[in-house]
Amino acid sequence: MRSRYLTALAASLAVATALSLHALPAAARPAAQVASAATQDDLLDRLTAIPGLTVVSESQPGGYRFFVLSFAQPVDHRHPRRGTFQQRLTLLHRSADAPVVLFTGGYGLPVNPTASRTEPTQLLDGNQVSVEHRFFRSSRPAPADWDDLTIWQEATDEHRIVQALKTVYSGRWIQTGASKGGMTSVYHRRFYPGDVDGVVAYVAPNDRLNPLDHEYDRFFAAVGSESCRTALENVQREALQRRDRMVALLEADAARNGYTFTRTLGSADRSFEMTILDTAWAFWQYASAADCPAVPPVTATDEELYAWIDNVAFFGFYTDQGLEYYWPYYYQAATQLGWPDLEFRHLRGLVRHRGLYQPNSVLPAALRSRHDARPMLDVDHWVRTRSERMLFIYGENDPWSAERFTPNRRDSHLYVAPGSNHGANISRLSEADRAAATATLRRWAGAQPAQRISTAAIPGDDMLPDRRTR
Template sequence: MTFFRSFYLSLFVLFLVGCQAFQPTVIPEIKLSTFEKLAGMENVVSVEKRKPVSHFDENYEIWFEQPIDYEDSTKGTFKQRVLLGYENPELPVIVELQGYGIGSERAGELANHYKANQINIEHRYFNNSRPEEIDWNTLTVKNAAKDQARIIDGIRKALYPDTKFISTGISKGCQTVMIHRRYFPDNVDACVCYVGPLNFAREDPRVFKFLKEVSTQENREKVKAFQNLCFENRAALLDLMKTAAIEKNMSWEFGVEKAIDYTILEYAFAFWQWGTPVESIPTGNVSPEIIYNHLINVVGYSFFEEKSVESLQPYFWAALTEQGIYGYETAPFKQYLNTEDIYKFDWAFPEGISKTYDYAPMQEVKNFLDYVAKDMLFIYGEYDSWSSTAVELENDATRRELYKFVLPQGNHTTRIKSFSPEKQKEIYDIIDAWLSKE
């Protein structure tokens, strides 16, 4: 019996050892780095880790390959630049939607406030985010919105599957946010838009009305008086502009003679847009040099000068074909210009091509905001010229959590930090509630 007991005990031990030997091997989970996750994303062609900025632990430059035209794959692709400020996958992601190229790698207002992650998306066809040869008809608000949605979806899937996304943008970037929200209402959880126009025409007449009503009559008269002073000294100002053209190697597509007129006409819009102090306006018997210096300090050269216009070509194309801009009333200066025609920006089309203005996209955005949109907050400055075509919220907007805050006497630099501490708290309480929604 002892023999059999030992024999069977040995068999049992061998059985246990065999069972252990045939147990499946547990493979430890491979933990990928942020760089590896980004590099493994679909449509990504390059990733570069950069020096950390702001509060971010890691910073990356990412290039996505995007269709030139989502309706026609035969047109090929282009590469689009994205900057990522990576902090923590459990914190919110702030998506900076640019209306132009990317100007800075640093955290914007919202990312800085929440010490959050930030995705910064360059708009198609600005800077190097463009094909070698641009088919201008592919620069549409719909194609741009699809660019942004692909990028957001890709980065969310790779890095941030379980956190909140808020899109934000300034000026034309604010337009970009509105348009992206209209086409992809569920792509982000909420939106914060700064000082962005919603234009309904190529030369939106609401701008003319605004410039006749902004601030006080006394202040408006001072602005108009300076423009008159410029026209009265036009010959001298023209000579100064010609001298500046030689010194700075500048030229104008429509010639320097027209350039000085456009610059004087732009003065009122730029004055109120940037919040120029009324006290700084030259008056009385002052030299042409003082007049010219003030004019250029307010208006600058970049809106009309040929090389600057070339770099801004995507802006002008969008404005002239879908997103709208403004023009200049000449009737108040008829004695100097001998015309009452509206001065327009048609000259800013790319050479050899033009297109009629399509009213539909911005009307679709308006209808979306009026009846469908939710969880959006708009910031404006009262005296900003672009507030002339600001978003107007319908009566049920608050029910859909649409909000608008206007800073008294504010300008185009108005941000949340521009408001009083009490108003800032009110604004951030709204955003906090969006971030805490289940």
């Protein structure tokens, strides 16, 4: 508590100091402060001079300038005359000649973006540009033609942003992202390989062909201890065997919280079953082997079983209210990205809704689409055969890390963090791998010798409540 309070206090003091300096007339300021102000004004002038870029706001968290920006993008890059939309992004500025980290989260921007310096940004002490994915939050065209939500369209959004900001920044560029953000960074690299000098993709799934998703089933057959796997399977079976009583608990929960099911899954029963199918995945995505003793026994009461599953997989997610924000992700999964296609052999005879475990189940009827396997096959082939300067970080106990990209040998690397879940990163690698990955990243960025970083400030997809969102 104290360290958080001191951090917030330091940031507020930095902002207050900056504001008081700008309030002084130039003649009253020391020469160094006048020069600093002139540099800041020059940065603001250069940003506002970029065609289509709007500076929405500026603040000054300790040691940095932070801008909320908006950039006019074509709704359809192949037909730019069909209209534009405003894509939201942020800029954390340290120096015009420092490396720039392009952070693609794959969803909306973090709730508190000023605190979200990514691991590469910390290692490089660089600037950071964070981009909101098209169709998320305010970065959605109106009216929206969902056919324009493709990996190429988003990659081209990012390409235009990089080209625009390279008029301001002379340093090297590194792209990064975790989970769906890591996938997004891979797709940008595939279509515009000259935009950045290297990519660090964390826990990025590679669902190249849905009918061949056997790696996921093999993962669940081997992860953790046999006793833990058995306990998780027993929880899923027990919950489905008590379906009537458990659905009644969900319906009561929904009534208290205003949850509905009509726009997406259609019923509380379907929502319940989807959550139970997700339970083991959600456990390994965010928990660890150390949490296995807390898995409830089959003798647990209905309320105890419901509360544990709710804590792990969150019953409120598979509701209209929980899903709406993630519609763009599920649309992308249904059309291009793919999804884990699991067998659930241990639940045979207990599931009621065949074909439920796929993204079209959680989309409104108007957004349900056919899957096209060609984009993922193309990306997978390109990464294997033509990519270079790509760094992949995966977690040993992370379900999303079961199907991985295979990087080319052209100065590209893959590391696995021992025992790590979906929060795997460079700091959690073995000592030798951590040193090698850090040296590679800094060489790509042309940076000085590495500094020690804090893992506590490294963001991932911690805003995502459940396994079906990456």
